[in-house]
């Protein structure tokens with residue numbers, strides 16, 4: 001028998017970075033010592049207190065049963081307490097918090113949960129590629145909003161046409177931003193709430209790198225007056241606590257959006273393994289020194305990389321957070337041809353910016369997910385290719 005994929009699955013975009021992984025593996029197979037800066041997988045271990053909480057939670061019989069459909073009430077309460085303590089934002093744990101098997105799950109589910117075929121959604125360009133998965137599954141019309149260096153990688157709402165403002169139902173934002181590392185200001189978020197209210201467009205803020213500020217704690221969108229009613233903020237434990245493999249995240253905000261997510265999830269899953277939810281409670285309510293240390297670690301790595309890059313004449317775009325550096329492509333190259341050159345001739349893998357959207361084609365993304373020594377070595381290898389004008393003191 002022969003089966004074909006559904007129209008929905010056939011609509012899904014090709015995974016751009018699968019090709020990069022293949023090329024890197026081919027290079028490694030030749031025996032090359034590849035410095036892989038192309039991925040976004042946290043390299044540090046989960047803090048011990050969380051691992052221990054998980055070990056204890058697995059042994060409890062009640063955690064071996066089904067979870068309540070919408071997740072453990074105690075976890076939702078911990079999320080509410082976290083928002084209160086970190087951001088002075090009060091949320092109702094029952095109606096304003098949804099538990100997710102990783103924030104990607106919620107970001108992909110949301111268009112299916114609240115949009116209809118033909119509805120329009122505004123997505124950032126460049127942006128996290130997985131936003132497109134949910135919109136394609138839901139057969140939603142996508143309009144890309146450019147994020148440019150000239151506007152600090154924030155959307156310029158004045159440049160969105162009146163027609164688009166009338167048609168769009170949701171706008172996705174993400175600060176600290178993947179891939180650019182840009183952060184949002186309080187003024188920008190205030191303007192965003194105004195934009196949402198004026199045009200009746202829901203704001204979906206992806207706060208995956210919310211704990212990873214470069215010197216300063218990033219702002220939560222929900223700290224903005226009025227934000228909680230106009231949209232949602234998605235968070236994940238993947239980056240904050242190095243728990244990417246554990247698959248746990250949450251959404252906080254507008255009760256209608258939360259209810260829609262919970263309704264869809266009740267059909268698809270029986271929430272997350274209760275032991276993982278208990279470990280998440282330990283993470284959110286336990287000591288946060290590991291988080292401070294992690295943000296500091298990425299800041300140190302950023303400094304090491306961007307200083308070494310500057311020495312070879314390669315100037316990073318300013319970044320306020322995340323664990324990425326967003327580096328310009330020298331003239332004469334596309335992001336893909338430049339990434340290919342770096343892999344072939346310097347054995348350094350970087351992510352071509354085009355994989356995040358057409359606006360990314362003048363950049364490559366560097367993951368600061370290895371030691372300062374390796375990051376410096378990557379720059380030294382690239383420096384030997386003499387692609388930039390080095391600065392002389």
Ligand SMILES: Cc1ncc(COP(=O)(O)O)c(C=O)c1O
Nearest residue numbers: 102103104128178208236238249
């Ligand atoms: C911008 C952004 N959002 C969301 C996610 C998804 O994180 P998770 O599904 O692990 O919570 C990632 C992961 O790389 C990301 O970079």
